[in-house]
Amino acid sequence: MTIKEVMEECKLLYLAWTETTSILLTWTMIVLSMHPEWQDRAREEVISLFGKNKLEYEGVNRLKTVTTILYEVLRLYSPAGGFIRKTYKEMKIGDITYPVGVLIELPVFQMNHDPHIWGSDVHEFKPERFANGISKASKYPGAFLPFSWGPRICISQQFAMLEGKMALCMILQCFEFELASSYTHAVDNSRVMRPTHGAQINLTAI
Structure with a gap:
């Protein structure tokens, strides 16, 4: 890689580690304010594992309710609305053959709100749909792609989820x-999925 390419990769990593994770947390707080029963369930899980003490990595990995909440928020409000890939050789997808140099867009936002993929409750906040893992959350195992997939999957995926879990905890x-x-x-x-008018949230110390 050239120095310029390394610099561009570093910029991309910085964006992935900061802006997208902060947007995920913003939407999560908005959604949990709209659904206080899930906020209570998440807090009960966190307190049962850590109390008010410092978080531990092993405990964070045991979070189930918090994880399903973050997945469902990523489905409803994925920071990346889509991904674009360019064919480097002739390839066939389904019944269509694409020549070299074709741009193919994966419309993540539309996929995440498609009732044929997620069911008639597609627009509802239902973290329990991820209770048995990502592959069983929808009718198609590969439909949930907040971090893309394959060799070009976001290399910050694990870090972003860990950071999101710890911050939410x-x-x-x-x-x-509450809102x-x-x-x-x-x-x-328009660029990444964010609240148009910001997120005005009232916090009460406990």
């Missing part, structure tokens, strides 16, 4: 939260 340990009356629910999907 620390928030749940210290605060209860402020000024919050207006709207989605801006």
